[in-house]
Amino acid sequence: MPSIPLDTALSPDEAERLDALHDHAILDTPPAPDFDALARLAAHACGTPVAAIGLLDRDRLWFKARVGVAHAALPLEASLADDTARALGGLLCVPDLTEDPRFRDHPVRQMLPDWHFYAGAPIEDEAGHVLGVICVAAPEARGLEAGQRQALTDIARLSWHAIDAHAQRRTLARQAITDPLTGLANRAHFDQALTVELAHAMRRGEPFTVLVMDLDGFKEVNDGFGHAAGVEVLRAVAERIQAQVRTGDVVARFGVDEFGVVMRHGGRDDAQVLARRIVRAVANPIALSSGDTVGVGISVGIAAYDDDVDSPRTLLAQADQALFEAKRENEKRWKLFIGIR
Structure with a gap:
């Protein structure tokens, strides 16, 4: 046959x-x-x-x-x-x-x-x-x-x-390493990627940065349009963030409306360019399946690896501090952590 x-x-x-x-x-x-x-x-x-x-x-x-x-x-x-x-x-x-x-x-x-x-x-x-x-x-x-x-x-x-x-x-x-709502990495995967990248940077001295992000106006959308609309917004934001990063970078969802990026082989300037792109992408209106259109913003805190960073916790704390300042100043929506010298 x-x-x-x-x-x-x-x-x-x-x-x-x-x-x-x-x-x-x-x-x-x-x-x-x-x-x-x-x-x-x-x-x-x-x-x-x-x-x-x-x-x-x-x-x-x-x-x-x-x-x-x-x-x-x-x-x-x-x-x-x-x-x-x-x-x-x-x-x-x-x-x-x-x-x-x-x-x-x-x-x-x-x-x-x-x-x-x-x-x-x-x-x-x-x-x-x-x-x-x-x-x-x-x-x-x-x-x-x-x-x-x-x-x-x-x-x-x-x-x-x-x-x-x-x-x-x-x-x-x-x-085990995926956020079920958005398909992004979850916090466990993000922490693992950060630990691996930090160990690599400490051995090779190569730059990398961490971005932590928090949505602005998400609670109002969730309260005003309902949970299903909130889910659509989170998925749309996740897609927009993922579309801005390079292959090899890790994008994760931490909490309800918190996101993070481990940006490999990128320093402060590269991270600020990425933050600008993310802010602009997320700011575009989001069309819901109901026919409504909503909008949210995003604030970004950036921390870059340097010799003062000795643990993932240190780098995340710096990024969180930068995020806090970005939300407080409410000007350009992103902030780079600058340590005291």
Whole structure:
């Protein structure tokens, strides 16, 4: 059975399958003990020197785990993944690739000329999307006993659970450092980023700055238009702040209407330019889903790393002091902390 041509447009089903695979964010990830164990188990159960867990990307079969396989991936047309995915009964077993007319001239014979025996089972998610295959191979022609067939399909099922567990761990890890309302970093992530950046600056002497921000007029919007409107405002402000920073800078939401930025590789002047952009961006009117338009302002306190800074707490205290002065003066909306010399 020929593999699906790769130069055709994706069918809706194939696009949906690829979306399901990519949603699990497992492609091109490092080796993992649970997947390695499943590949070894497949090789042991089937008595083969070769076993692999492969994931079906658009144009390649990428191996998450492999035993006796030198390739990290194969071109999809040079693998038996598509044929395995379509196999009747959920298992493809080919005693001898050189004798089976379906595969005698298959590109896999050129890629892996020493393979004769092949067996594989599809790895399906709960919606029936085939995300990959678990396969075994051997240089000699042979078959699988009933118990080995069952073992291979069972390992395919376990492989799906391992993929799902990987995605759940990733989601939990992301949630642990993310503000659920805005999608920005949370305070824990901000504190970690600040600690790492301070340690780097103390070693290398490279400048960086911290900005802490507080919305002006948010309470009036929240009280006047309701909690849902307040949520829309916070999300709009978060998007506007995020749009002003550079890749690598960390933007976080601290409290109800408090935000912060760890600005890497930027000194006082750079931070003041950023503060000016943020103030201008946030000041633009915000259109609510109700049809109303509201406005808020933002005050910014800036503290830059120097030799007097010995801890994250010191830098944050300086930024908080600058923020207090910015709100008190109420002139240009941002203030740079200047220590007493």
